[in-house]
Amino acid sequence: MTQQRAPLPHDFHPEVPAFTVVSDALAPGAVLGAAQVYAEGNVSPQLRWEGFPAETKSFAVTCFDPDAPTGSGFWHWVLFDIPASVTELPAGAGSGSFAGLPEGAVHARNDYGSKDFGGAAPPAGDGPHRYVFTVYAVDSETLGPDSDASPAVVGFHLRFHALARASVIGEYEVPAAD
Structure with a gap:
């Protein structure tokens, strides 16, 4: 039996233009490195983006696992209100001390809580x-929710305020125990 792949989180949003996001830690379709695994490194990857609309006022960054066995996927990272002047986050910007996270950026809770x-x-x-x-390239400097918002509430706001978006997808699996 072949497992059917779940839709991506923005498959249900209106189409918007695409731009480019790349990562030194993650090639499209590649396996995530140990640094991005919860029990091993738990470090957010470096991300860099370009080609977004000139009218962009801020950015949001999310990480979502549509294949989680929950019926609703699993949100690993929800970050928004990143100033429009910022086009790169260093590795670890979303982890621990938030080194490299721009002033004003807001982390909402992920599905780990x-x-x-x-x-x-x-x-x-x-x-x-x-x-x-x-x-996500966003049409306002602040998205609206605060850090206590759920990923669904942030997604609701992004649905109406995204000017464009760019994604890079990695994979990871844990083999079955013998």
């Missing part, structure tokens, strides 16, 4: 999971 990046941790034997890192 913490306000930071939470790395990959799929159940053993569940097959490969996709980790969708998305950068």
Whole structure:
């Protein structure tokens, strides 16, 4: 039996133009490194973006696992109100001390219940999971919610305020125990 892949989080949003996001830590479609795994490094990857609309006033960054066995996926990272002048986040910007996180940026809680990046941790034997890192170009300096907002509330606001978006997708799986 072939496992059907779940839709991506923005498949239900209106189409918007694309721009480019790249990462020194993650090639599109590649396996996540140990640094991005919850039990091993739990470090958000470096991300850099370009080609977004000139009218962009801020950015948001999310990481979502649509393949999590929850019926609603799993949000690993929800960051918004990144100033429009910022076009790169260093590795670890969403982890621990938030070194390199721009002033004014807001972390909402992820599905681990913490306000930071939470790395990959799929159940053993569940097959490969996709980790969708998305950068949104936003039409306002502040998105609206505060850090206590759920990922769904932030997603609701992004649905109406995204001018463009860019994604890079990595995969990770934990083999079944023998």
